[in-house]
Amino acid sequence: MNATACFESLAAWLDTHADALDAQASRASDVLPQLVHGRVVGVGVPEALGGAGGTIADAIDTVAAVAEHSLTAAFVLWGHRTFIEYVLQSDNDAFDADILPRLLDGGIAGATGLSNAMKYLSNIEALQMHAARHADGFALSGGLPWITNLRREGFIAAAAFDHDDGSPPSIFAIPHDRSGVERSDDLDLIGLRASNTAALTVKSTVLDARHRITADARNWLVRVRPAFLGLQCGMSIGLARSALLATSQAGAASRESIRAETGALEATLAEQTLRLKQGVVDGTFFERPAALFELRIALVETVTRALSLEVQASGGRGYLRNQGGTARRVREASFIPIVTPSLVQLKAQLAQQRLASAA
Ligand SMILES: Cc1cc2nc3c(=O)[nH]c(=O)nc-3n(C[C@H](O)[C@H](O)[C@H](O)COP(=O)(O)OP(=O)(O)OC[C@H]3O[C@@H](n4cnc5c(N)ncnc54)[C@H](O)[C@@H]3O)c2cc1C
Structure with a gap:
């Protein structure tokens, strides 16, 4: 199927299930695979990196096109595609490049827990996550009350951390299966219930530089x-x-x-x-x-x-x-x-x- 036919098939699926995606958390696992089949995830990602090519403006169009049918699906796409953008814009040469293909094929869900960081950038909130030097990299601890696309089948979540040694805050990508990483039950939302929205805590989770998106968060x-x-x-x-x-x-x-x-x-x-x-x-x-x-x-x-x-x-x-x-x-x-x-x-x-x- 070409890209247009794939999107039409996604749009038809969303039209059929939009009310269920809004109302039923139990439909959460369906959303990302449908977005991947609809070929919307790789829009604006260079073809050389396995994406569909185009620009960030095309990716914005894609989020809008999905939102015309279901905001739950569009919000999941926003979280996933924004995480992909973080990978593309990472300034760390050592960052784990193997993540991108797994994001593009939906094997892992990208989640962006950067509300806290965006509020920090605007001097509204202190960072809620903390990093300490560790023999194998950094020991991470803290919690974020809201993150979407924390897929039970597997996720990786971006969050900002301050450092105990006074160095500038960093952003780490936290894989779901590391020791100390805990996802809460789904939050009891009034809508967007199939968005895999939950709280995330990390307790003494050790990550090395391959998981650091940037060492200069601001x-x-x-x-x-x-x-x-x-x-x-x-x-x-x-x-x-x-x-x-x-x-x-x-x-x-x-x-x-x-x-x-x-x-x-x-x-x-x-x-x-x-x-x-x-x-x-x-x-x-x-x-x-x-x-x-x-x-x-x-x-x-x-x-x-x-x-x-x-x-x-x-x-x-x-x-x-x-x-x-x-x-x-x-x-x-x-x-x-x-x-x-x-x-x-x-x-x-x-x-x-x-x-x-x-x-
Ligand atoms: C369904 C859902 C999904 C979400 N998914 C994500 C996600 O994937 N990732 C993520 O990071 N976050 C996520 N969030 C969090 C969301 O982005 C907002 O951060 C959160 O809803 C803001 O509400 P609050 O309760 O923290 O605001 P509060 O801190 O209670 O503040 C209330 C309001 O006042 C504003 N405010 C507070 N202090 C100031 C100040 N000093 N100056 C000006 N304005 C101020 C806040 O921005 C907010 O609008 C999600 C939220 C919902 C409801």
């Missing part, structure tokens, strides 16, 4: 943040698109009264999507992170308005379970403002910057 995080956030914004784009599509497919009478509003929002979304992909590819968001923060905030607003239009257009049917996806999308949309960097956090950061530049 600078490296600034460098990967456009891809991290850009891929995340793909979720907003896909969800807004599917809400607008559902709006345009509602009954003629309800559709007519909100036609102008729907058309204007479609145009806004198309412009935001273009601006996002351009800014990630041409370096604008590396130079001016505030422009990306503003776009992430604006996209949340677009999702909220799109869902409001869908709810208005679908009427009572939208309030029924398992009927056209409206109720699910409303639940999915409530996740968008809280994923790190959260809206509260970004608004606070932009306000601080404005104060600093006014002083």
Whole structure:
């Protein structure tokens, strides 16, 4: 099958199972294999490294395309593909290159536990994971309360650690099967339940330099943040698109009264999507992170308005379970403002910057 046919088959599977993926944690093991069969995991990864080629903008498009069908699957793809980006952007020549093929074929799930690190970068939170020198490398300890794609069949999770010797924080890739690594039961979420979201603790887990993604977390995080956030914004784009599509497919009478509003929002979304992909590819968001923060905030607003239009257009049917996806999308949309960097956090950061530049 070619890539288009593979994606169509994935989209059909997601359309059939989207409500179940949102509601049932028991479906979690199906998601990554489906994404791999749909050939979405390797988009934006060089062909020479076993990927499908293309750019990070293509990967953002892919997350959006999956989110049009299921936000649970798109969030799993975000975690997995973002972890792959960490591997691609690792500045450690000694980093274990054997991981990439296993990520691309879905043999292992990539998970990104970097909310804590992103908050650390914005001076909101101290690092919650700690590394101490050890004869065989580093002894790692600490815990993270939320990580998605902690697949029970096997995962590797990125997390940031401070060092007891005062050296700059590092980011390590923690394999699931190391001594001292413990995954909690799935968190009791209101939605996205098949996302393998759980807490992770590590207790005296020893890893060597082959597992260190970077020894300079702060600078490296600034460098990967456009891809991290850009891929995340793909979720907003896909969800807004599917809400607008559902709006345009509602009954003629309800559709007519909100036609102008729907058309204007479609145009806004198309412009935001273009601006996002351009800014990630041409370096604008590396130079001016505030422009990306503003776009992430604006996209949340677009999702909220799109869902409001869908709810208005679908009427009572939208309030029924398992009927056209409206109720699910409303639940999915409530996740968008809280994923790190959260809206509260970004608004606070932009306000601080404005104060600093006014002083
Ligand atoms: C379903 C789900 C899956 C998740 N998956 C992952 C994952 O894969 N990886 C991962 O790393 N995290 C993950 N998270 C965590 C998520 O990204 C957020 O970090 C978390 O939801 C933020 O909420 P909190 O309860 O920690 O915020 P709190 O610390 O309770 O703060 C509440 C709000 O205020 C903001 N805030 C707090 N302090 C400040 C401050 N000083 N200035 C400005 N704003 C502030 C926070 O950002 C948040 O919006 C997941 C969360 C959920 C719900």
